[in-house]
Amino acid sequence: MIRFEHVGKRYDGGFEALQDLSFELEQGELAFLTGPSGAGKSTLLRLIALLERPSRGHIRVAEIDLSRLRRRHIPYLRRRIGMIFQDHRLLHDRTVFDNVALPLIINGIADHREIARRVRAALDKVGLLGRERYYPVTLSGGEQQRVGIARAVVTRPPILLADEPTGNLDPGLSGEIMQLFVEFNRVGVTTLIASHDLELVGRLGFRRIGLCDGRLDPDVAGGVRA
Template identity: 50%
Template sequence: MSNRFVKFENVGMRYGMGAEILQDISFVLEPGSFHFLTGASGAGKSSLLKLLYLAHRPSRGIVSMFGDDVTTAHRTALPRLRRRIGVVFQEYRLLDHLSAIENVAMPLRLAGGGDDHKIREHVEELLMWVGLKDRMHAKPPTLSGGEKQRVAIARAVIAKPDLLLADEPTGNVDPQMARRLMHLFAELNKLGTTTVVATHDLELVHEMGGPVMHLQDGQLSSRHLPERARGPVSATDPSRPNLSANLSSDLSS
């Protein structure tokens, strides 16, 4: 089996007995790479992300992740693989009975990531960075769409996953916050997290540059845009915490 980080080989996907939504999808995500996923509504972006975060298996072809062939893996092996993946869902999927800070802390608590004081300090710093200093103790039903999105993003990145998948992560925030969130993804990527961002925001894609996977009619094409703005977007903001130090800190120390 290939030792590539993530590899799709001639993958097809359909729901039930319907027509294939994804057709002959092949690509490799190298460790520590950053990719945009683009395409019109209905092109199959969310379906491809579902394969990547192991919510579905392909109808045909081979999907290899972290050295395992997930196409044939027993379902009991999938939770172990999913723990290495951070996901930003379009619909947020926050727990309504928990506060923002409790939602974001959950991946660290499930992973046994240090004592409560360190976890809380870590989560508070990240929530402050995404502009939610005054909303940390609010529960999802009282948050706006943009606030929920930022909580979901913080939850996805807090444990520094091996693979980050973000489905339209800037769709409900203003342009300034969108760039701040891309800064966060870029910082996490610099720490080694392989990152895939699905977006309709072609202006942001061209501003950032880099590899682009484009879906059209269920088929994938690739191109590489000049990385004109990757430096400025991910540059350190002296008014904010050092995310590299924050996200890479060993909470169990």
């Protein structure tokens, strides 16, 4: 489903964020991307979503070679990917309903009944059904993160990417949020989660892909599947 082949990312000024990464994430797999701050976890996720392009190497997502994907086709790729950020990135002047409905509207769905049905279904999955008319500022941090997850899954993408989704939450809420990802993975969603919480990741028992200074960490078992 996701394959990196000798991928590197160099920024202006010469900084090497990622160096010679090769690994594969199989369809329907859940894996954690671990490593210290600055290891390159966020950069790696951004490359998969084509928010940035690699400086070298090849990335394949669902058999699509991203290095050959034309700009006009990028929106079609992103429809296959749900992206969840640590800081939620919710629109605070819009209701929960409007925030979750936004990807559907962007994807061209105009049937208001279909939008309402999908939004309610997504909110039900994250335990927020009934909060449609609330504004993000009235919700707790954990609830805001759940809204962000609902927004990411409302289009039913086959791939979920999450960048430190529990970074601002207490341990109890972190476990609840991670369990949501496990539940989505159980129905076949390929899931890659960046996290620095090694204790929580260890308890869940899924494969880890470790990064250290922009390279795969050889001390993290299961880091390479090529």
